[in-house]
Amino acid sequence: MAEKLVRIAELEIDPTRIDAYRALLCEEMEASLYKEPGVLQLQAVAERDHPERLHIFEVYASREAYEAHLTTPHFLKYKHATADMVKALRLIDVDPVMLRTK
């Protein structure tokens, strides 16, 4: 079985565009989970004290699934549409210690 690929994205969004950004993000996440069998988890949260700071916890079935995701029309649409809303983006490559959901 291929090794899962896990990543954390930390974003800071232009606070004047946060609603528009969240709508585009949710649309992209819905499409990814529905259309891509290799997208296993997309979990986005906003800091309570700084709602313009988002954290996205992402799990893909394999590196290939992740790389395929980057070429999908829904991802490219999101990336293009949100480019000027994202003030900062930090991608953290991580290795699973334990992944458990009910």
Added chain:
Amino acid sequence: MAEKLVRIAELEIDPTRIDAYRALLCEEMEASLYKEPGVLQLQAVAERDHPERLHIFEVYASREAYEAHLTTPHFLKYKHATADMVKALRLIDVDPVMLRTK
């Protein structure tokens, strides 16, 4: 239905104690998921470039479930046993934007 409680914990572990810390963390996570119906997700990852930096993504069924978790013997054992292994701990209260797992 009660609102879910989501939290991110960012930890920096004494690099000389990382194996012992991970073993205690995994034991605590297993017990929490098995024994507590209100613990919905515990997902721990380590930064690839800094394996002593851990991120834990935590989802509880409600605030009450989270508060009950803090009083369980397995959590208290973990907290006590790891106290001198944890060099830094940052707890981030977050609100869900979208939580999806397959």
